[in-house]
Amino acid sequence: xxxxxxxPKYLVTQMGNxxxxxxxxxxxxxxxxxxxQDSKKFLKIMFSYNNKELIINETxxxxxxxxxxxxxxxxxxxxxxxxxxxxxxxxxxxxxxGSLGAQYFGPGxxxxxx
Amino acid sequence: SQQGEEDPQALSIQExxxxxxxxxxxxxxxxxxxxxxxxxxxxxxxxxxRSNERExxxxxxxxxxxxxxxxxxxxxxxxxxxxxASYFCATDAGSNYQLIWGAxxxxxxxx
Numbered sequence: 001x002x003x004x005x006x007x008p009k010y011l012v013t014q015m016g017n018x019x020x021x022x023x024x025x026x027x028x029x030x031x032x033x034x035x036x037q038d039s040k041k042f043l044k045i046m047f048s049y050n051n052k053e054l055i056i057n058e059t060x061x062x063x064x065x066x067x068x069x070x071x072x073x074x075x076x077x078x079x080x081x082x083x084x085x086x087x088x089x090x091x092x093x094x095x096x097x098g099s100l101g102a103q104y105f106g107p108g109x110x111x112x113x114x
Numbered sequence: 115s116q117q118g119e120e121d122p123q124a125l126s127i128q129e130x131x132x133x134x135x136x137x138x139x140x141x142x143x144x145x146x147x148x149x150x151x152x153x154x155x156x157x158x159x160x161x162x163x164r165s166n167e168r169e170x171x172x173x174x175x176x177x178x179x180x181x182x183x184x185x186x187x188x189x190x191x192x193x194x195x196x197x198x199a200s201y202f203c204a205t206d207a208g209s210n211y212q213l214i215w216g217a218x219x220x221x222x223x224x225x
Contacts, residue, residue, distance in 0.1 A: 042215075092156075103157075103159065108155070
């Protein structure tokens, strides 16, 4: 029944490792997003996809690579993890891109890089 | 980039009192949204108000929008302990296909 789900919920890893976060939405939405929320709660858009097509790619290190196998899934792969990558990563979806209406968020993935 | 600025940054009130949070933004918008984030959870959409609307209600929530002052307020009436959360405003702010988020107001309701 969960509208937007993310796995894993917690991720603790060593610097230099590669990790992936998965996201799925069952709302039938066309658009999906990845956000990063830092320790001060600032929410920063990283990527958005519309019908599997990359729309927004903000100034994010190219160690971060999103992949959308279909419009219900948007995964995030991170190479060579750094201490500064520690944050909460949220996946979200919205009905479509143009209306910029309500976004539905997943529960977040808490990443801690040691 | 952060366009919205919420005010105050933190607010602590007694249960049963009303809580008011404000959001200011810089450029013209089509709509403004408010979200709630409980500790350790994802954001939850509360209400969307369009630029041609001045006020909107949803249960105990009342949102106003003043486009001439580029500001919005969120009023929560008869607050409850469960309203303890961070509240964020977000605007569409142009055609860049992304919401611009404020830094949030942390609301604490004391029992």
